[in-house]
Amino acid sequence: MMETKPEQSSRKSRILEALENEHVSISFDDPLENEMVLNMGPQHPSTHGVLRLLIKLDGETVLASVPELGYLHRGYEKLAENCSFHEFIPHTDRLDYLSPLSNNTAYVLAVEKLIGIEAPPRAQYIRTLISELARISSHLMFFGSVAMDIGALTVWMWSFREREKLYDLFERIAGARFTTSYTRIGGVAQDIAPETLWSIRNFIDELPGKVRECENLLNTNRIFLERVDGIGIITKERALDLGLTGPSLRACGIEHDLRRANPYLIYKDLDFAVPTYEGGDCLARYYVRMAEIQESIKIVRQVLEKIPAGEVKAGQPKQVLPKKERVYKKMEELIHDFMLINFGVNPPVGEIYHAVEAPKGELGFYIYSNGEGQPWRLKIRSPSFVNLQSISTMMKGAMISDVVAIIASLDPIMGEADK
Amino acid sequence: MDVMNNKILDRLKTKFADIISDATEFRGELTVVLPKERIVEVCRFLKEDDELRFNLLADLCGIDMYTPTRRFGIIYNLYSFTNKFRVRLKTFTEADHPKVPTVTGIWGTANWHERETFDMFGIIFEGHPDLRRMYMPDEFEYYPLRKDFPLMGIRGSLELPKK
Numbered sequence: 001m002m003e004t005k006p007e008q009s010s011r012k013s014r015i016l017e018a019l020e021n022e023h024v025s026i027s028f029d030d031p032l033e034n035e036m037v038l039n040m041g042p043q044h045p046s047t048h049g050v051l052r053l054l055i056k057l058d059g060e061t062v063l064a065s066v067p068e069l070g071y072l073h074r075g076y077e078k079l080a081e082n083c084s085f086h087e088f089i090p091h092t093d094r095l096d097y098l099s100p101l102s103n104n105t106a107y108v109l110a111v112e113k114l115i116g117i118e119a120p121p122r123a124q125y126i127r128t129l130i131s132e133l134a135r136i137s138s139h140l141m142f143f144g145s146v147a148m149d150i151g152a153l154t155v156w157m158w159s160f161r162e163r164e165k166l167y168d169l170f171e172r173i174a175g176a177r178f179t180t181s182y183t184r185i186g187g188v189a190q191d192i193a194p195e196t197l198w199s200i201r202n203f204i205d206e207l208p209g210k211v212r213e214c215e216n217l218l219n220t221n222r223i224f225l226e227r228v229d230g231i232g233i234i235t236k237e238r239a240l241d242l243g244l245t246g247p248s249l250r251a252c253g254i255e256h257d258l259r260r261a262n263p264y265l266i267y268k269d270l271d272f273a274v275p276t277y278e279g280g281d282c283l284a285r286y287y288v289r290m291a292e293i294q295e296s297i298k299i300v301r302q303v304l305e306k307i308p309a310g311e312v313k314a315g316q317p318k319q320v321l322p323k324k325e326r327v328y329k330k331m332e333e334l335i336h337d338f339m340l341i342n343f344g345v346n347p348p349v350g351e352i353y354h355a356v357e358a359p360k361g362e363l364g365f366y367i368y369s370n371g372e373g374q375p376w377r378l379k380i381r382s383p384s385f386v387n388l389q390s391i392s393t394m395m396k397g398a399m400i401s402d403v404v405a406i407i408a409s410l411d412p413i414m415g416e417a418d419k
Numbered sequence: 420m421d422v423m424n425n426k427i428l429d430r431l432k433t434k435f436a437d438i439i440s441d442a443t444e445f446r447g448e449l450t451v452v453l454p455k456e457r458i459v460e461v462c463r464f465l466k467e468d469d470e471l472r473f474n475l476l477a478d479l480c481g482i483d484m485y486t487p488t489r490r491f492g493i494i495y496n497l498y499s500f501t502n503k504f505r506v507r508l509k510t511f512t513e514a515d516h517p518k519v520p521t522v523t524g525i526w527g528t529a530n531w532h533e534r535e536t537f538d539m540f541g542i543i544f545e546g547h548p549d550l551r552r553m554y555m556p557d558e559f560e561y562y563p564l565r566k567d568f569p570l571m572g573i574r575g576s577l578e579l580p581k582k
Contacts, residue, residue: 069553069554070552070553070554070555070556073554073555075563077539077564078563078564078568078570079570082570113446114446116446238527240474240475240500241526241527241528242527242528243475243476243477243526243527243528245475254500256500261500261503262503350445350446351445351448351450351494351507352445352446352448353448353477353478353496353505353507355477362477364477364478364496366478366480366494366496368482376482377480377482377483379478379480379494381477381478381480381496385531385535386528386531386532389527389528389530389531418554419554
């Protein structure tokens with residue numbers, strides 16, 4: 001089927017030429033004899049941002065597809081080389097903009113590893129808490145959008161209602177709803193107030209019931225199930241080869257979770273399961289994420305129970321920004337603040353790679369430091385970028401209406417795929 | 420040195436005694452520098468060795484050292500599902516016509532990583548099935564992550580849409 005005759009291939013290039021050049025026109029004697037190239041995106045509501053797909057169709061069947069990236073490329077890696085380590089924290093919000101708190105945490109953990117400091121216990125607990133809340137918020141968005149792309153608008157409304165409550169909590173934690181920039185090197189920006197912790201507990205107590213309501217609309221809904229069951233299958237071997245991580249990998253039956261495999265923060269003290277499903281299709285990817293919401297709720301409960309009192313920033317004045325109110329009153333703190341802001345934390349010469357389990361998969365930062373205030377090289381290993389690579393494999397042989405379901409089930413965020 | 424790092428280094432040294440000369444450990448992470456001609460061979464060994472099984476290429480990226488010799492580096496961050504462990508390989512290439520062999524034959528995921536590295540640094544991956552720019556437009560002439568590319572960009576390097 002893949003072998004093409006010479007006249008067919010020249011005809012195909014004609015189609016591409018016509019797509020790119022407005023002056024070239026094509027006509028065919030029998031339109032049904034031809035394959036069609038469909039351009040989807042970058043401005044398309046179900047591509048979750050600015051993903052562009054070129055899809056080659058035979059009737060309604062997808063023969064091949066090529067994702068094109070770069071429509072949201074802002075050059076964060078170049079910017080990072082010209083920012084101090086502190087200055088880059090706000091940029092991490094804009095990577096995976098559906099779970100900024102998780103990116104903030106991932107970045108500062110990498111920098112802390114490079115510098116060789118550790119945040120105090122309360123800050124570690126807070127970071128775990130916000131990472132899990134970010135995971136819940138991201139997965140709420142996921143099942144809302146997967147349902148909406150398939151046509152179930154109610155679920156989207158309901159999941160957004162819960163997400164809205166979560167964003168109100170983020171505002172109380174970090175002072176901003178979306179661009180949180182909450183973590184700092186050596187800790188977090190400020191402590192979480194006891195009332196906020198109480199509100200988080202209330203939210204977490206209510207959430208399972210609300211999620212169940214949404215699940216009731218989907219899990220036994222024949223229209224939904226037929227749109228996702230057995231669609232976009234990827235085998236275990238292929239998923240490993242293509243470097244798939246996160247829920248999409250666990251939906252292929254591989255139990256791999258960095259929180260369990262290489263525990264960071266306080267994950268080794270927590271009791272949680274790593275849900276996996278066999279199948280590797282859109283339905284399995286949906287089930288894994290729904291199960292992960294329940295596990296995250298479990299983790300948040302444990303964190304709220306165990307959270308210790310104490311400082312939220314490490315007492316390392318040469319690397320950790322002092323509290324603002326002390327900067328105005330104490331000479332030492334003023335000097336340290338001035339040095340940190342102007343020259344940055346000067347980590348030792350060396351290179352590290354640190355990865356965390358972000359909602360979408362393995363979010364890693366590779367940092368090469370030559371001892372200066374800015375990183376010499378900072379590479380963001382974003383899960384969406386790597387996961388998107390497998391989309392062509394999943395789409396091959398699918399119908400055109402499955403394309404949106406497959407994109408939604410992979411949950412790509414172009415902010416981090418394009419960097 | 421960490422036990423696992425020692426083991427990896429021992430395995431590599433018994434197999435490739437002639438090329439393993441530069442191996443460092445920083446913050447518990449092992450970095451092994453290799454000549455670029457042998458990188459594919461070493462990668463294949465690390466992936467297929469029964470004890471090590473580095474079956475995930477977590478990340479591949481370039482780095483511009485901005486030095487007269489060995490200017491561009493290529494960094495391979497590998498992960499082993501079996502051992503839950505990481506190792507980093509590194510290889511260098513010269514500033515004129517930087518070229519390294521591709522590892523797409525070993526890990527399929529290297530495809531996009533290598534395209535991105537080509538896009539950002541202009542490093543040619545020999546044998547890559549589809550070496551195109553990843554983010555920048557095809558007609559863009561520069562390589563933005565090179566240290567001699569200015570942060571503000573180059574005026575006129577990107578054509579704006581016509582009215």
